[in-house]
Amino acid sequence: MPSWGSSNDPNRFTDWFHRNVKYALIGLLAVAAGAFGLVALQLGNSTQATDAIPWPAATFAVAPDDRPIVAFVGDSYTAGTGSSSQAKTFPALIGAEQGWEVVNLGRAGTGYVTSGGQAECGLDYCPTFREVIPEIVRANPSIVVVSGGRNDGAVAGLAENVMTFYRELRAALPNAKILATSPTWDDEAEPQSIADARGYVRSAAEAVGATFLDIGEPLANRPDLVGPDGIHPLDAGYAAFATAINNAIAATATP
Structure with missing residues (x-):
């Protein structure tokens, strides 16, 4: 060594x-x-x-248990303001009835052209329906339910903006089924702006091959279904919305 x-x-x-x-x-x-x-x-x-x-x-077009993913877009009614829990909101009730996996994108104070803020949705900014389209796409739904319009009032250019929203939504999700519910009011008589918005939504939905659901006024003359703020439904009111939408879906189903 x-x-x-x-x-x-x-x-x-x-x-x-x-x-x-x-x-x-x-x-x-x-x-x-x-x-x-x-x-x-x-x-x-x-x-x-x-x-x-x-x-x-895995495919993101269906939930893990094979239920279709359904995105709900709307305002505080869709979000469920005034309900006792998310399970009592009308999107959740409809999802349970239809066998859907629900993605609730409802934001208080918003509409087709109206955005919300701290006073409405509790955030600095809550987007318009049109601005929510990227979120809808990320959810990769096979069905999209759009419900709202009361917050837009009689804003100028509403008809054109509603049409733009549905055209862009259809372009973003060409194979999705789109259900557009008629704009609604609370238990009091609806203003003319709601009747006008109903026509705008119907025309725009039909123009892009979406299904228009005329659900009437589920809360009309039923103050017992409305909360103390005089605007948002109680649990029973949301159940009335769910029933109206489920009935409208059944009425449009192909025999």
């Missing part, structure tokens, strides 16, 4: 060092080659699994 501290033969340490470094490098290269081969084998197996089950294996 060489003596690393020998001073008699200064070349002995150099020769020994070169030989051992060479052997060490050969050993390291062998280990690296083996590791590379193992990785290659694993990658090969991974490719075979990918080929057997195309990626992505």
Whole structure:
């Protein structure tokens, strides 16, 4: 064995060092080659699994239990303001009746052209229906239910904006079924703006192949269905909305 501290033969340490470094490098290269081969084998197996089950294996068009995903777009009525829980909102009640996986995108204070803020939805900004379209697309629904319009009032250009919304929604989701409910009021007599908006929504929906659902006025002359603010439904009021929409869906179903 060489003596690393020998001073008699200064070349002995150099020769020994070169030989051992060479052997060490050969050993390291062998280990690296083996590791590379193992990785290659694993990658090969991974490719075979990918080929057997195309990626992505899951589809986002249906819920995990095969229920269709349905996005609801609307105002505070859709969001469920005044209900005792999300389970009592009309989107949740309809979803339970129809067997749908519901994505509720309702935002208080909003409409086809109207946005909300802190006073309405509790956020700095809540988007118009048109501005919600990217969120609808991300939900990847097979059905979209649009319900609202009372917050738009008699704003100028409403007809054109409603038409633009439905055209852009159809372009974004060409294969989705779109259900547009008629704009509604509370328990009091509806203003002319609601009757006008009903016509705008019907025309726009039919123009893009959507289904217009005329649900009437579920709360008309029923103050017992409306909360203390005089605007938002109680649980029984939301149940009335769910019944009206479910009935309208049934009425449009193909025999």
